[in-house]
Amino acid sequence: MIDENLLLDFGAKKISFSKGDQLFREGESALNFYQVVSGEIKMNNYNEDGKEFIQGIFAMGQSFGEPPLLANVKYPANAEAISDAEVLQLSKENFLKLLTSNPAVHLKITETLAKRLFYKAIMVSEISSQEPEHRILRILDYLKKYVHKVEGKFAYRVDLTRQQLADLTGLRVETVIRATKSLEKKGEVQIKKRKLYR
Amino acid sequence: MIDENLLLDFGAKKISFSKGDQLFREGESALNFYQVVSGEIKMNNYNEDGKEFIQGIFAMGQSFGEPPLLANVKYPANAEAISDAEVLQLSKENFLKLLTSNPAVHLKITETLAKRLFYKAIMVSEISSQEPEHRILRILDYLKKYVHKVEGKFAYRVDLTRQQLADLTGLRVETVIRATKSLEKKGEVQIKKRKLYR
DNA sequence: CTGCTTTTATGATTCAGGTCATATTCTCCC
DNA sequence: GGGAGAATATGACCTGAATCATAAAAGCAG
Numbered sequence: 001m002i003d004e005n006l007l008l009d010f011g012a013k014k015i016s017f018s019k020g021d022q023l024f025r026e027g028e029s030a031l032n033f034y035q036v037v038s039g040e041i042k043m044n045n046y047n048e049d050g051k052e053f054i055q056g057i058f059a060m061g062q063s064f065g066e067p068p069l070l071a072n073v074k075y076p077a078n079a080e081a082i083s084d085a086e087v088l089q090l091s092k093e094n095f096l097k098l099l100t101s102n103p104a105v106h107l108k109i110t111e112t113l114a115k116r117l118f119y120k121a122i123m124v125s126e127i128s129s130q131e132p133e134h135r136i137l138r139i140l141d142y143l144k145k146y147v148h149k150v151e152g153k154f155a156y157r158v159d160l161t162r163q164q165l166a167d168l169t170g171l172r173v174e175t176v177i178r179a180t181k182s183l184e185k186k187g188e189v190q191i192k193k194r195k196l197y198r
Numbered sequence: 199m200i201d202e203n204l205l206l207d208f209g210a211k212k213i214s215f216s217k218g219d220q221l222f223r224e225g226e227s228a229l230n231f232y233q234v235v236s237g238e239i240k241m242n243n244y245n246e247d248g249k250e251f252i253q254g255i256f257a258m259g260q261s262f263g264e265p266p267l268l269a270n271v272k273y274p275a276n277a278e279a280i281s282d283a284e285v286l287q288l289s290k291e292n293f294l295k296l297l298t299s300n301p302a303v304h305l306k307i308t309e310t311l312a313k314r315l316f317y318k319a320i321m322v323s324e325i326s327s328q329e330p331e332h333r334i335l336r337i338l339d340y341l342k343k344y345v346h347k348v349e350g351k352f353a354y355r356v357d358l359t360r361q362q363l364a365d366l367t368g369l370r371v372e373t374v375i376r377a378t379k380s381l382e383k384k385g386e387v388q389i390k391k392r393k394l395y396r
Numbered sequence: 397c398t399g400c401t402t403t404t405a406t407g408a409t410t411c412a413g414g415t416c417a418t419a420t421t422c423t424c425c426c
Numbered sequence: 427g428g429g430a431g432a433a434t435a436t437g438a439c440c441t442g443a444a445t446c447a448t449a450a451a452a453g454c455a456g
Contacts, residue, residue, distance in 0.1 A: 045323040053323040067319070070312035076319040099305070106304060107297070113311040114268035120318035121265070121274040125243040125251040127326050128368025132443075161403065170326025172444060177405060194404065194452075330413075359433065373413060375435060392422080392434065 001061035002035060002098075002105055004088065010098045012090040017041075023065075023079040023087070030068035030075055033095040036060055039085025043077045044167070054167040056116070057082065066109060069095065119146070127170050132179040135169045137188060140198040154189070158196035199259035200233060200296075200303055202286065208296045210288040215239075221263075221277040221285070228266035228273055231293035234258055237283025241275045242365070252365040254314070255280065255358075264307065267293065317344070325368050330377040333367040335386060338396040352387070356394035 014037060017023065023034065026045060034041075036058050043055040043064060055077045058064045068075050069092050090098070099106045119142060126138045144156040160168070166176045180196060183189045190197040212235060215221065221232065224243060232239075234256050241253040241262060253275045256262045266273050267290050288296070297304045317340060324336045342354035358366070364374045378394060381387045388395040 045327075047323075047327045051327050053326050055319055055323065067312040067315040070309050071316050073313070073316050076316055077323070099308075100301065103298060103301065103304075106301075106308070110297075110304070110308045110311065111268050111270075113308065113315060114265035115271070117265040117311060117315050117318065118269050118271050118274055120315065120322055121253055124318055124322040124325060125245075125253065125275070127322060128251050129243075129245045129249050162405095163403075173404085174406085174445085175443060177403095178443095181405090360435095361433075370414060371434085372415085372436085375433095376413090379435090 001063065002108070004035075004037070006098070006102075006105070007035065007088050007090055010090060010094045012088040012094075015087055015089050017081040017085050017087070019081055019083050019085075021081045023081070024075055025078045026075055028075050030065060030073075031092055032065070033063065033069060033090040033092065034065050034079070035063040035088045035090075037086040037088055040082040041079055041085055041087065042082050043079050045077045052167045053170060054164065056119075057164075063109075063112065066095075067113065070113075115146070132169070132171050132175050133183055133188075135171065136165060136176065136179055136183065137198075139165070139168055140189070140196070144198055154197040156198045158198060160196075199261065200306070202233075202235070204296070204300070204303070205233065205286050205288055208288060208292045210286040210292075213285055213287050215279040215283050215285070217279055217281050217283075219279045221279070222273055223276045224273055226273050228263060228271075229290055230263070231261065231267060231288040231290065232263050232277070233261040233286045233288075235284040235286055238280040239277055239283055239285065240280050241277050243275045250365045251368060252362065254317075255362075261307075261310065264293075265311065268311075313344070330367070330369050330373050331381055331386075333369065334363060334374065334377055335381065335396075337363070337366055338387070338394070342396055352395040354396045356396060358394075 012033075012035075017039075023041065024030075038060060040057055040059050041064060042057045045053045045055065047053070056064065065075065065079060067073075099109065122138065122142065126135050130138070140156070140158060143158070144150050148156060150156040158165075162176045162180070163173050165171075165180075166173045169176070171179070180189060180191065184191050188198075210231075210233075215237070221239065222228075236258060238255055238257050239262060240255045243251045243253065245251070254262065263273065263277060265271075297307065320336065320340065324333050328336070338354070338356060341356070342348050346354060348354040356363075360374045360378070361371050363369075363378075364371045367374070369377070378387060378389065382389050386396075
């Protein structure tokens, strides 16, 4: 995350979105850098028959949508507010200025990209070749370890609906429901009041 | 790609590998930066029952294995020489020195990561939610447009075996064979002397 | 509290892609 | 040029996740 004041110094604007609002769409040109101030933003794709795939969910302090900015390509996915949310928006031009004038920030961004690439590498291999239960565990473990940084058995309370879990793993809700139940039987996860714990 | 002489100035060593050699393995700590001089290197994973997934194939001038270096995580995949190959190897320490002392190179690396993230974003959504033919076309189009930068119908000669295509898309050989034939019927690809053209 | 929406749950059925077996064609190297 | 291994090809069958339908529980607004 980049310091809020630094972003503001470089001309960032704070913008509010309501749940369900779209910030940008797949195929559009990348014009801005975004960092979440409050709420949650998801990046997603819809395939021909409307099935959603969630590329990632971003919360306070996390930035998103930088890759197309840096790679000069169109957005590979949409961005949508999952809850009411505020984000800092910084124009591409000013973002690049910020990067060049501030090597530490640049390095931080590079690191963020590297981490995200690490996650994607895991997920793409996982999704391509593993059975549902495995996929679900992997994403839970990833979220637990790298996003929420929780330690200890069943210490991570999963705040995702079964549907979101399905959209993150490329499965269907019913499959996720059945798989999580099976995982509970195997002692891999706990389900309390319908909430998943890992 | 980073200028070879610059890499050598920073202490890079040129190393040769024979077809089949492994440069590093999944789970190992990332100690070096690599850039291909000649030949081809693939990064891959094997799942429990030995099925391979190819994360990417890297040829002359392309670097690989940077993300774990920058994100301070273990390698998410193995690296293996597909053909006899030479690579430049630069220690993590010197690589980071190079980055900080040379902003232009740093920016280039960031851009590379961003591009790769773009590819992964496409592939992960694709693999998760599309049928075989669609997946294959996507990867072919990606390779055509972004890797080999070819234009024109059937101008891109696919130099991958059906097996490699399968490993890149998470499908099975037989499925790829059947799907490519079907794609040929539909006029989406050409097959001449068993070679695919897109 | 009540009605409405969202989320979770579960059974029945279908079917695409995996699996298995076997064949053919290429490639390439001695 | 001939033989071995790799790559491509094809048919038959099977299986597990998607699909479809329907219900029940939880959350929530008024």
